[in-house]
Amino acid sequence: MTETQHAPLRDDPGRAGDAVPAIELAGVRKEYHAHGETVPAVRKVDLAIGQGEFFSLLGPSGCGKTTTMRMIAGFEEPTAGEVYLHGESVTGVPANRRDVNMVFQSYALFPHMSVFENVAFGLRRRRTPKAEIAERVAAMLEIVDLAGREKRRPAELSGGQQQRVALARALVNRPRALLLDEPLGALDLKLRQAMQVELKRIQREVGITFVYVTHDQGEALTMSDRIAVMNDGLVEQLGSPREIYERPATKFVAGFIGTSNLLGGEAVEGGAGQAVLRHGDGGRIVALLGDGRSVTAGDAVELTVRPEKMQITADRPDDGLSRVPGRVSEVVYLGTSTNYNVTTDGGAEVVVFVQNAMNAEDVARRGDRVWLSWEPQHSYLLGSPE
Amino acid sequence: MARLRKALTPYLMILPGGLWMAVFFVVPLVFMLSVSLMTGNIIDGFKQTWHWQNYADGFHTYGDKLVRSLWYGLLATVACIALAYPAAYWIAFKGGRRKSTYLFLLLLPFFVSFVLRTLAWKLVLTDNGPLLGPLRSHGLLPKDFHILDSGFAVVSGLTYNFLPFMVLPIYVALERIDYRVIEASYDLYAGRTQAFLRVVLPLSLPGVFAGVIMTFVPVASDYVNSEVLGGPNNVMIGHIIRTEYFDNSSYALASALSFSLMALLLVGIFAYARALGTEDVLEAAGR
Numbered sequence: 001m002t003e004t005q006h007a008p009l010r011d012d013p014g015r016a017g018d019a020v021p022a023i024e025l026a027g028v029r030k031e032y033h034a035h036g037e038t039v040p041a042v043r044k045v046d047l048a049i050g051q052g053e054f055f056s057l058l059g060p061s062g063c064g065k066t067t068t069m070r071m072i073a074g075f076e077e078p079t080a081g082e083v084y085l086h087g088e089s090v091t092g093v094p095a096n097r098r099d100v101n102m103v104f105q106s107y108a109l110f111p112h113m114s115v116f117e118n119v120a121f122g123l124r125r126r127r128t129p130k131a132e133i134a135e136r137v138a139a140m141l142e143i144v145d146l147a148g149r150e151k152r153r154p155a156e157l158s159g160g161q162q163q164r165v166a167l168a169r170a171l172v173n174r175p176r177a178l179l180l181d182e183p184l185g186a187l188d189l190k191l192r193q194a195m196q197v198e199l200k201r202i203q204r205e206v207g208i209t210f211v212y213v214t215h216d217q218g219e220a221l222t223m224s225d226r227i228a229v230m231n232d233g234l235v236e237q238l239g240s241p242r243e244i245y246e247r248p249a250t251k252f253v254a255g256f257i258g259t260s261n262l263l264g265g266e267a268v269e270g271g272a273g274q275a276v277l278r279h280g281d282g283g284r285i286v287a288l289l290g291d292g293r294s295v296t297a298g299d300a301v302e303l304t305v306r307p308e309k310m311q312i313t314a315d316r317p318d319d320g321l322s323r324v325p326g327r328v329s330e331v332v333y334l335g336t337s338t339n340y341n342v343t344t345d346g347g348a349e350v351v352v353f354v355q356n357a358m359n360a361e362d363v364a365r366r367g368d369r370v371w372l373s374w375e376p377q378h379s380y381l382l383g384s385p386e
Numbered sequence: 387m388a389r390l391r392k393a394l395t396p397y398l399m400i401l402p403g404g405l406w407m408a409v410f411f412v413v414p415l416v417f418m419l420s421v422s423l424m425t426g427n428i429i430d431g432f433k434q435t436w437h438w439q440n441y442a443d444g445f446h447t448y449g450d451k452l453v454r455s456l457w458y459g460l461l462a463t464v465a466c467i468a469l470a471y472p473a474a475y476w477i478a479f480k481g482g483r484r485k486s487t488y489l490f491l492l493l494l495p496f497f498v499s500f501v502l503r504t505l506a507w508k509l510v511l512t513d514n515g516p517l518l519g520p521l522r523s524h525g526l527l528p529k530d531f532h533i534l535d536s537g538f539a540v541v542s543g544l545t546y547n548f549l550p551f552m553v554l555p556i557y558v559a560l561e562r563i564d565y566r567v568i569e570a571s572y573d574l575y576a577g578r579t580q581a582f583l584r585v586v587l588p589l590s591l592p593g594v595f596a597g598v599i600m601t602f603v604p605v606a607s608d609y610v611n612s613e614v615l616g617g618p619n620n621v622m623i624g625h626i627i628r629t630e631y632f633d634n635s636s637y638a639l640a641s642a643l644s645f646s647l648m649a650l651l652l653v654g655i656f657a658y659a660r661a662l663g664t665e666d667v668l669e670a671a672g673r
Contacts, residue, residue: 073573074572074573075569075572075573094572095569095572095573096572096573096574096575096576096577096581097575101573101574102569102570102573104566104569104570105566106564106566108564108566108567108569108570109567109570110567110570110571110585111567111589112588112589121571121574121576121584122574122575125574125575125576125580126575169570169574170573170574173574173575
């Protein structure tokens with residue numbers, strides 16, 4: 001159980017300042033053995049989570065996000081790689097000696113204890129003086145808006161209240177990081193939305209690093225400073241909610257977060273910064289390339305465009321815009337917006353969201369020939385994860 | 387009509403069981419209570435004379451056996467907890483997919499008659515039996531050493547015979563504990579000992595509580611073990627009641643002793659329930 005000092009990774013631009021990251025995973029892998037087979041739950045994850053950051057691990061079930069969190073908490077040991085908490089390796093350090101606390105998916109409150117005793121549990125284990133326990137528990141229950149319910153049993157509380165007890169029970173210990181495993185999953189929609197705002201407020205108030213595991217992209221986008229989108233045991237993309245939404249790096253990310261239109265094309269003009277692609281007859285797409293990406297003429301590529309970035313017009317758009325001709329296959333009126341499903345001449349099925357701010361009437365009808373157009377900065381070439 | 391049927395349904399459901407209990411439990415109980423206050427003998431017949439003296443006589447003659455029964459009951463119950471808890475814990479948490487197999491193995495001996503098993507113990511523990519015989523012939527045991535005919539033999543037999551009644555409720559209580567709650571205690575800085583003492587043990591106490599009631603009551607009134615394994619100096623009250631009733635035909639005295647035992651057990655169980663059966667105890671254990 002030697003704790004070795006470790007030089008933190010410096011290659012992460014999303015992190016504020018050059019402080020030691022609160023949590024760092026270096027080449028972490030986790031395998032399970034079942035029926036004589038080795039199944040990797042986490043293939044290889046490298047992450048550095050900054051202090052005070054609200055960081056989300058987002059992905060579908062089975063992507064390895066919960067396993068990743070459990071390795072941070074100390075409930076699982078990585079098969080390979082290292083976990084660092086504040087620059088110190090915690091390999092072999094059991095959960096009860098790690099300075100992180102967890103909010104469990106089902107809350108896992110102690111059913112035989114009152115709210116007060118639940119919250120006081122960690123402080124008592126650390127032999128905190130009685131007066132200080134009373135003070136800190138009271139203050140924490142105030143923060144989570146449960147003052148006056150100290151004597152209740154968990155079973156006497158609503159789901160939302162239990163959730164807040166679980167939060168208080170973890171936060172009262174002032175951990176270096178709080179790990180939350182789908183904490184809002186059991187709540188109904190309205191309460192979940194209220195708790196999202198509440199969680200964010202509490203996180204700002206206490207200033208503790210939050211690592212938030214969720215499969216709900218809306219939740220992750222709303223609350224996070226940064227998101228790691230995981231799939232099949234790997235991090236597919238790491239970035240701010242805006243980066244992830246606006247510039248999905250892979251097909252998986254584009255499909256998992258929000259709605260995306262996927263277009264295939266053939267490069268007619270290559271280059272490093274920008275490329276011009278052909279999509280069906282008459283379809284000309286100008287795409288910006290990310291750092292280090294280059295395309296040579298003749299390459300087959302895929303790119304995404306968000307539905308709200310596209311314009312739909314009857315007339316041929318200006319030359320500066322990316323433009324693709326197609327036929328409207330469906331019009332769905334949704335009140336604040338109208339969705340147009342368009343089949344492009346290049347064979348792609350595309351959705352366009354048009355805000356109903358100005359249009360008194362639909363801009364096109366089913367069966368109409370239309371042009372789709374968008375600014376070059378809104379189409380992103382997809383790569384695959386390394 | 388439909389509403390009436392709906393209103394009656396719960397009562398109809400309890401009717402068969404309720405009738406059964408009324409006929410085979412309440413009626414004999416009232417009858418025995420009445421017998422316990424009679425005077426007379428088997429030849430001249432018994433008469434209801436409200437003879438409370440039967441109870442005093444019972445205590446006077448067999449008070450020591452009553453106390454011994456409660457004492458043996460207590461010892462065997464404690465021994466059962468000591469043996470059953472680790473076994474139930476192991477099956478519940480380490481049994482994996484073979485849990486039901488282990489439980490079955492534990493219950494396997496109980497497919498054999500209770501009396502037969504106790505007689506088998508006698509064969510094993512007898513002075514020249516397979517256990518003590520070889521040890522004695524090799525001079526490893528003093529000449530006057532026996533296991534049979536001792537309080538130890540009786541308590542051992544009782545413990546063995548009633549162990550499953552302790553294992554099963556404890557197992558059920560442990561099995562029901564959400565493993566994430568235990569993980570939460572580790573997460574909140576509890577080591578293995580603290581996690582056990584503050585979380586696992588308190589959450590399993592209702593099982594221990596049920597096990598104690600299910601074990602202590604039949605153990606304290608058992609008559610087979612003391613008769614087969616105990617010899618003349620370790621007689622329990624169940625044995626006395628049986629002898630007085632069937633051999634001596636002292637129906638009134640036997641009934642009075644039965645009710646005395648029942649009263650003592652009820653008082654004991656209620657005191658125990660008051661002291662330990664509340665949620666406050668669980669919370670105090672978790673603190």
